Amino acid sequence: TLMSKILDRNIGIEMCPASNFQIVGFRDNYYPDTKNYKVYPLKEYLDRGLRVSVNTDNPGISRTDATNELHKAARMTPGGLSLWEILKLIKNGYKTAFVGFENRRDLIKDAEKKIEEWIKDEIL
Numbered sequence: 001t002l003m004s005k006i007l008d009r010n011i012g013i014e015m016c017p018a019s020n021f022q023i024v025g026f027r028d029n030y031y032p033d034t035k036n037y038k039v040y041p042l043k044e045y046l047d048r049g050l051r052v053s054v055n056t057d058n059p060g061i062s063r064t065d066a067t068n069e070l071h072k073a074a075r076m077t078p079g080g081l082s083l084w085e086i087l088k089l090i091k092n093g094y095k096t097a098f099v100g101f102e103n104r105r106d107l108i109k110d111a112e113k114k115i116e117e118w119i120k121d122e123i124l
Contacts, residue, residue, distance in 0.1 A: 002034035006050060012096030013050050017072035018064040030075045040076035046085060053093035057088055087115065 015086065020026055020040065028036040045052040054073045056064055064072070070089070074081040081089075094108045 002096070003050070006029035007048070008062055008120050010051060012092065013041065013045060013052040014055045014096075015045075015052055016055050016062075016071070017042075017076055018062040021072065021076065028072070028076050029078075034094055039078060040073070043077045043081070043085075046088065051092045051096060052089065053096060054089050055093065057092065 005011075017026075021028055025034075025037050026040040027034045042052065042054075054066075054069050056062065056066060056069055070081075070086055073089070074086070082121070090111070091108065094104065094111060097104050097107065099107070
């Protein structure tokens, strides 16, 4: 199946919730009149182990940014998204960034360091 090939090849899947909502018409739990729309497959993709990330498709037209896209993704996902799922989405975005290996590695290390510091601050 296509899903198996994507998993085997570790291909990144970019999802753009605002654009997907506007163009395809997925359910958004903020809007009750969308309850009969299709369920957004983000959580299913994460649960299956796909390297999925949340991105902005066209920020100017969709009037969005990365933070708003994550909020929209959580509203469109049945049951919402946990903090760890959001962090996974962000890390997947770094892992699939169109930059050289060393730059990508440095970006991931820097992000992980900031997350560790944030967690330590929250615990202490």
